[in-house]
Amino acid sequence: MAGEEEEERNLIEILEENIPIDITKYINYVQSPHCGAISTFAGTTRDTFEGKTVLELRYEAYVPMAIRCIKSICTSARSSWNLSSIAVAHRLGPVPVGEISVFIATSSVHREDSLDACKFMIDEVKASVPIWKKEVYSNGEVWKENSEFLERKDELVVPSHGRKCCGKKVMVIE
Amino acid sequence: MDSEKEERISIKIKVLFFARARDLTGMTDMSLEVSPGTTALGCLDKVITKFPGLEEIRNCMVLALNEEYTPESTVVKDRDELALIPPISGG
Numbered sequence: 418m419a420g421e422e423e424e425e426r427n428l429i430e431i432l433e434e435n436i437p438i439d440i441t442k443y444i445n446y447v448q449s450p451h452c453g454a455i456s457t458f459a460g461t462t463r464d465t466f467e468g469k470t471v472l473e474l475r476y477e478a479y480v481p482m483a484i485r486c487i488k489s490i491c492t493s494a495r496s497s498w499n500l501s502s503i504a505v506a507h508r509l510g511p512v513p514v515g516e517i518s519v520f521i522a523t524s525s526v527h528r529e530d531s532l533d534a535c536k537f538m539i540d541e542v543k544a545s546v547p548i549w550k551k552e553v554y555s556n557g558e559v560w561k562e563n564s565e566f567l568e569r570k571d572e573l574v575v576p577s578h579g580r581k582c583c584g585k586k587v588m589v590i591e
Numbered sequence: 592m593d594s595e596k597e598e599r600i601s602i603k604i605k606v607l608f609f610a611r612a613r614d615l616t617g618m619t620d621m622s623l624e625v626s627p628g629t630t631a632l633g634c635l636d637k638v639i640t641k642f643p644g645l646e647e648i649r650n651c652m653v654l655a656l657n658e659e660y661t662p663e664s665t666v667v668k669d670r671d672e673l674a675l676i677p678p679i680s681g682g
Contacts, residue, residue, distance in 0.1 A: 476681070477609060477610060479676070481658050507681060543681060545660075546681050547609065547681075548679060548680070549611075549680050560610050560677065560678075562679075563680050563682065570653050570678075
């Protein structure tokens, strides 16, 4: 759901339950004849956490805010690197072990931009986008907490703070 | 605020609960009536009074107002959407 395409060629999708991430779609989206590089990151669900067997992860999101936050991260990335296209997809609902829960693809003329921007994008997604996962074990379940969020949560709420996710949209360039 | 009887008029906001906050309250959202001039923190206090279990995550969560992270000092308006954002864990 909630596909989003802008003049800047950003594709942001928060996928409803039981829709696997079709990475080819996003790679094709960012591909361009004038680009010499496509960089991607895929986050996959691990089968163990601190020795416990993980059966699956269950994701949920505050979808409209998550999309706004990811848009804002795209804007930030473009202000730091010379990027052609950006695609971000995140699954919701149960994601079985081994499957992709988040996928990011960036393209640029030269590889440094897409590589660095791709790392920036996933770090920012983990720090500021309102998406949650519950880890389900054979004997219980727990809501996970990203350390990136806990370290940064106080600056997230500072009004009109530069490029922070979902800050006031003062940086938008027409 | 107008000098008329504005204080008597309450405003209504929607409060959203996600993840651990939803587990603790047992609901995804609720309607909350507060007096004009109430801050996001004031709203949160009211919600916690209703659901004391939320104390558990109070110090690690943040608030969002109308889909943007907000300081607790922001004054809410009628029909605002206030979301409790427990520690996120996307990715």
